[in-house]
Amino acid sequence: MATFISVPLKKSSEVDLVKPLSKFVTSTYPASEDQGEYLRAVEELNKLRKSALGRPLDKHESSLEILLRYYDQLCAVEPKFPFSENQLCLTFTWKDAFDKGSLFGGSVKLALASLGYEKTCVLFNVAALASQIASEQNLDNDEGLKTSAKYYQLASGAFGHIKDTVLSALNREPTMDISPETVGTLSLIMLAQAQEVFFLKATSDKMKDAVIAKLANQAADFYGDAFKQCQYKDNLPKYFYFQEVLPVLAAKHCIMQANAELHQSVLAKQKKRFGEEIARLQHAAELVKTVASRYDEYVSVKDLTDKINRSLTAAKKDNDFIYHDRVPEVKDLEQIGKAALVKPTAITPPLSQKFSDLFEKMVPMAVQQSMSIYSQRKAETVNRLVGTMREATNLCNGVLASLNLPAALEDLSGDSIPQSIAEKARNVVQHGGLQSIEQLIKDLPELLTRNREILDESLKMLDNEETTDNELRTKFSQRWSRTPSGDLYKPLRSEGANFRNILDKAVQADQVVRDRYNTHCDMIALLCKPENELNAAIPSANPTKTLQGSEVVNVLRSLLAQLEEVKKERETIEGEIKSVTFDMSTTFLTALAQDGAINEEQLSLGQLDQLYGSYNQRVQASLRTQEELLGKVQTSHQEFSSLKQSNADSNQREEVLKKLASAHDSYMEISNNLREGTKFYNDLTEILLKFQNKCSDIVFARKTERDELLKDLQQSIAREPSAPAFNVPAYQSTPAAPSGPAAPAPGPTPAPRTVFPVQPQQPESKPQPPARPPPPSVIPQAASTTPASSQPAAAPTNNPPPMAPQAQGPPYPTYQGYPGYYQMPMGYNPYAYGQYNMPNMPNMPYVPYQTPGQGGYPGTAPAGQPYPGYPQQPPQQQPYYPQQ
Numbered sequence: 003m004a005t006f007i008s009v010p011l012k013k014s015s016e017v018d019l020v021k022p023l024s025k026f027v028t029s030t031y032p033a034s035e036d037q038g039e040y041l042r043a044v045e046e047l048n049k050l051r052k053s054a055l056g057r058p059l060d061k062h063e064s065s066l067e068i069l070l071r072y073y074d075q076l077c078a079v080e081p082k083f084p085f086s087e088n089q090l091c092l093t094f095t096w097k098d099a100f101d102k103g104s105l106f107g108g109s110v111k112l113a114l115a116s117l118g119y120e121k122t123c124v125l126f127n128v129a130a131l132a133s134q135i136a137s138e139q140n141l142d143n144d145e146g147l148k149t150s151a152k153y154y155q156l157a158s159g160a161f162g163h164i165k166d167t168v169l170s171a172l173n174r175e176p177t178m179d180i181s182p183e184t185v186g187t188l189s190l191i192m193l194a195q196a197q198e199v200f201f202l203k204a205t206s207d208k209m210k211d212a213v214i215a216k217l218a219n220q221a222a223d224f225y226g227d228a229f230k231q232c233q234y235k236d237n238l239p240k241y242f243y244f245q246e247v248l249p250v251l252a253a254k255h256c257i258m259q260a261n262a263e264l265h266q267s268v269l270a271k272q273k274k275r276f277g278e279e280i281a282r283l284q285h286a287a288e289l290v291k292t293v294a295s296r297y298d299e300y301v302s303v304k305d306l307t308d309k310i311n312r313s314l315t316a317a318k319k320d321n322d323f324i325y326h327d328r329v330p331e332v333k334d335l336e337q338i339g340k341a342a343l344v345k346p347t348a349i350t351p352p353l354s355q356k357f358s359d360l361f362e363k364m365v366p367m368a369v370q371q372s373m374s375i376y377s378q379r380k381a382e383t384v385n386r387l388v389g390t391m392r393e394a395t396n397l398c399n400g401v402l403a404s405l406n407l408p409a410a411l412e413d414l415s416g417d418s419i420p421q422s423i424a425e426k427a428r429n430v431v432q433h434g435g436l437q438s439i440e441q442l443i444k445d446l447p448e449l450l451t452r453n454r455e456i457l458d459e460s461l462k463m464l465d466n467e468e469t470t471d472n473e474l475r476t477k478f479s480q481r482w483s484r485t486p487s488g489d490l491y492k493p494l495r496s497e498g499a500n501f502r503n504i505l506d507k508a509v510q511a512d513q514v515v516r517d518r519y520n521t522h523c524d525m526i527a528l529l530c531k532p533e534n535e536l537n538a539a540i541p542s543a544n545p546t547k548t549l550q551g552s553e554v555v556n557v558l559r560s561l562l563a564q565l566e567e568v569k570k571e572r573e574t575i576e577g578e579i580k581s582v583t584f585d586m587s588t589t590f591l592t593a594l595a596q597d598g599a600i601n602e603e604q605l606s607l608g609q610l611d612q613l614y615g616s617y618n619q620r621v622q623a624s625l626r627t628q629e630e631l632l633g634k635v636q637t638s639h640q641e642f643s644s645l646k647q648s649n650a651d652s653n654q655r656e657e658v659l660k661k662l663a664s665a666h667d668s669y670m671e672i673s674n675n676l677r678e679g680t681k682f683y684n685d686l687t688e689i690l691l692k693f694q695n696k697c698s699d700i701v702f703a704r705k706t707e708r709d710e711l712l713k714d715l716q717q718s719i720a721r722e723p724s725a726p727a728f729n730v731p732a733y734q735s736t737p738a739a740p741s742g743p744a745a746p747a748p749g750p751t752p753a754p755r756t757v758f759p760v761q762p763q764q765p766e767s768k769p770q771p772p773a774r775p776p777p778p779s780v781i782p783q784a785a786s787t788t789p790a791s792s793q794p795a796a797a798p799t800n801n802p803p804p805m806a807p808q809a810q811g812p813p814y815p816t817y818q819g820y821p822g823y824y825q826m827p828m829g830y831n832p833y834a835y836g837q838y839n840m841p842n843m844p845n846m847p848y849v850p851y852q853t854p855g856q857g858g859y860p861g862t863a864p865a866g867q868p869y870p871g872y873p874q875q876p877p878q879q880q881p882y883y884p885q886q
Contacts, residue, residue: 005301006195007250008137009130009157009188012123012179014055015095015113019048022699026083026090029692030370036363043360050075054124061134066153069131070354073124076117077351078359081366085117087490089696091703094120095710099130099179110177113710115703118171122164125349126180129160133192136199147203151344154196159347161189174483187231189346191251194224196344198258211272215265216341222258223340225251253297257306260289262338264310267317276317277327278335283314285332369590372602376586379606383614387579387621391572394625396671398565401632403663405639406656408562411555419537423659426666427529427536433673435530439519442676446512449683453505456690460697461498464491467701474708481715484707494697501690508682515675518668525665540662541655554642561635568628575624579617584609 023044031037054072059065084090095113112119136153140146164185168176178184201217229251263286270278290307321327351357365373402408409420419427468487475482519526528539586609593600 005250005254006137007191007247008133010099011059011127011130012099013097014123015111016056017051017092017094019051019092020044022090022092023047023083025695025699029695040361040364046360047075047079055127059131061131061138063135066128066131066135067354067356069124069128070352071357073121073128074352074354074357075360076121076124079361080117080121081368082361082364082370084367087115087485087703088493088700091115091700092117092120093703093707093710094123096123096177098177099126101178111714112177113707113714114172114174115707116172118167122168122171122176122180125160125164126185128353129157129164129188129192132157132160136195141199141202142206144203144206147199147206151196151199151203154192154199155344156347158189158192158196158344159349161185161192162346163349165189183231187228190224190228190231191247193344193346194221194228194251194254197221197224197342198254200343201258201261211265211268212339213341215262215269216339217343218258218262218265219338220340220342222255222262225255225258229255249297249300253293253301253303256289256293257301257303260286260293260303260306260310263289264306264313266338267313271317275327276321276325277329280314280317280321280327280329281332281335283310283317284329285335286310287314365587365591366594368594368600369587372590372600372606373587375602376590376606376609379610383610384579384582387614387617388576390621391576391624394628395569395572396667398569398628398632399667400664402562402565402635403660403667405635406660406663407558407635407639409659409663410639410642410656411558411562419533419540420659423536423540423662424533426663427531427533430526430529430666430669433669436523436527439526439669439673439676442673442680443516443519446676446679446683449680449687450505450509450512453683453686453690456687456694457498457501457505460690460694461495463697463701464494464498467704471704471708474712478715481718482711484711487704490700490704494693494700497693501686501693504686508679511675512679515672515679519672522665522668522672525661526669529662529665529669540658554638557638558635558642561631561638565628565631565635568624568631572621572624575617575620579614582613582617584613 024041027037027040027044031040050068050072054068059069085092093113093115094117095111096119098110098112101110132153136150136157139150141150162185164180165182168180168182168185175181197217198221201214201221204214204217229248232248232251263282267279267282267286270276270282287307287310290303290310293301293303294307321329408422464487468491471482471487475486528536531539586606589605589609590600590602593605
């Protein structure tokens with residue numbers, strides 16, 4: 003009776019995990035010990051997949067352990083790598099477990115760039131191998147029973163988990179073996195078998211009959227549910243559905259119900275309900291009789307039948323002679339209770355007891371993404387604070403340059419270079435002067451062009467692949483079932499558009515820098531000249547030594563010194579702001595572990611406010627201090643200007659000094675901008691190269707997927723019939739030739755393309771010719787006809803049995819008045835009778851045609867006597883099909 007159903011394993015194609023995962027690791031994590039460790043982990047993951055899927059697995063727990071470890075590792079690695087069609091694209095190909103394929107088309111398979119698909123198929127193999135291991139257990143001992151029940155429940159839980167998650171994991175129609183209907187049915191079957199194992203355990207332990215009856219009844223209920231599921235159309239593949247599952251489930255349902263009735267009858271006997279005992283035993287006997295008559299080739303119930311019959315005979319004998327209890331109807335019997343001791347095992351990774359995460363130190367992608375966004379927010383905060391201080395400093399320098407400070411205070415003699423101007427000139431020369439700026443300006447277009455070429459090449463790859471995909475989609479219509487490239491590339495195109503927008507803004511910023519350089523180019527060139535040439539280029543003016551040591555000059559110098567202190571303080575604050583560090587990964591990991599999700603915005607803004615709140619207050623205080631000092635400077639400068647002796651020469655000299663001071667400030671700002679621009683373009687080049695690699699990887703993966711899908715479509719087209727099905731005409735249909743010792747010997751096939759029944763052989767000693775046909779109603783032709791009511795003669799014994807009709811021309815026309823008989827060509831008749839003698843055929847016997855008035859045709863020969871001169875009729879056989 004112990005016939006258990008197991009599930010075959012799915013087969014997977016080989017996948018190279020090393021190259022794409024290693025590329026991601028090297029591009030995401032800097033060269034360090036962690037990167038080397040991650041690369042080694044990638045190698046181990048690839049080896050683990052080959053061990054789990056690249057070789058036949060034994061029906062042993064060690065093989066299942068490898069599958070469980072690989073499944074656990076997939077679950078652990080899924081949140082740490084961006085597995086998707088448009089990021090880290092890995093295409094996994096799996097064959098249908100139940101489809102054996104055809105000679106030309108191959109088996110059904112599905113290729114998807116989805117780690118969820120890989121997890122689903124691996125979990126299917128976990129369930130299938132668990133069912134095989136359970137089926138191989140020795141159920142004659144407790145250890146085998148416990149192991150079998152454990153793995154049947156694991157298989158049921160795994161199939162049930164696939165049923166709940168497969169559609170969301172794949173986002174498309176799965177193959178038949180992992181469809182929700184199929185795995186749902188398999189889950190029920192495994193659960194029923196686990197319950198049956200518990201029934202066997204209770205039986206071997208000789209537990210109470212009431213308990214055993216409930217266990218058996220529950221198992222029968224599980225088998226009945228599984229049987230109903232199997233009856234749905236296309237629920238399981240046809241060969242699996244009709245040949246294996248359905249008969250076994252039906253038999254097991256009856257057997258478990260019979261066992262329940264048997265043990266319940268014992269309980270009825272103990273309660274002195276002898277009529278109920280007999281009714282239950284009779285019902286059990288009917289059930290096992292049904293199994294023996296219908297499903298004997300699948301399940302043997304001989305022992306159970308003998309046991310039930312012995313109990314039934316004894317019960318009837320006792321009741322007939324002693325108790326005389328009324329035997330109730332089966333429908334009136336009390337329902338047997340149910341006791342479910344099994345439930346599907348919950349699939350909660352890790353499933354393996356020996357699992358250790360190969361990428362334990364790698365943070366999940368959710369944390370990586372949150373860290374990336376946090377880094378952007380931090381950079382924006384730093385740039386905002388630093389930019390605010392630099393703008394304030396530039397504003398201060400501009401105001402002082404417009405007032406010709408501090409040069410106006412140092413140029414009281416009117417004929418020498420002010421000290422501040424001399425320092426600024428030396429500063430410009432130290433930074434490279436005009437030559438360095440011109441070289442930086444010259445390099446910018448080359449860097450821009452390089453970045454544009456990388457971006458254009460990346461987008462061109464996407465365009466070409468999308469064009470090919472659209473052409474194939476137009477050609478194959480609905481058969482081209484993969485995700486459209488246009489939808490898949492939307493994030494990449496959005497990212498590319500963002501890069502292009504960044505480059506366009508950079509070009510505008512570069513032009514602003516060039517315009518500013520052109521404005522101050524002459525004065526910057528003047529600052530780069532030797533000190534004597536610079537002094538000669540500055541106009542001289544009347545001395546204003548009378549103001550030397552005046553109160554207003556001292557106030558201005560004090561205010562300028564305070565402004566210099568403000569600038570130095572800003573440099574200190576900027577350095578401190580840039581040096582602030584904080585590891586947010588711990589915070590994000592804690593939030594992910596507690597809540598299952600990360601509220602990045604709330605966590606990041608709170609932490610940034612805590613880190614940079616005090617710096618923001620110091621920057622604002624610096625701005626207020628500068629504003630107050632500049633106001634005082636402007637007031638004092640007005641007083642200083644009124645005391646100063648004004649003339650044309652002094653005004654011209656002051657104007658030149660202002661331009662020189664402004665040129666120095668512009669030079670420093672332009673130089674910084676150009677260096678930042680060069681760094682920006684170089685950094686953008688690295689980012690664009692990563693973007694190009696991403697585009698290249700996804701295009702390559704799409705090309706591989708396209709080739710695989712084209713191959714599948716070709717196989718599918720090869721399996722399809724070349725023309726629609728059509729009905730064969732009735733006259734071309736022939737039954738199979740009779741077989742056996744009485745079958746006629748091989749010989750030529752009769753000309754008419756129909757098979758006629760053959761009469762039984764007559765035991766005459768002489769040949770028996772058929773009856774003479776009546777005269778035809780049309781002009782005689784060289785053909786033989788037979789009345790519609792007579793049977794045609796059978797072929798000689800050396801003729802072959804009638805063959806199925808071959809594809810040839812249309813049927814011969816029938817004689818009017820003789821339907822169903824066909825005219826044969828002249829001179830062709832293998833039976834050698836009924837031919838008319840024609841002038842050009844002298845060897846044929848002449849049979850005169852009688853005109854009206856002549857005597858009739860001779861009558862038939864007496865019974866058992868043949869016509870003289872005719873060959874004896876060959877042995878006859880009974881018709882193949884029964885006659886009406």
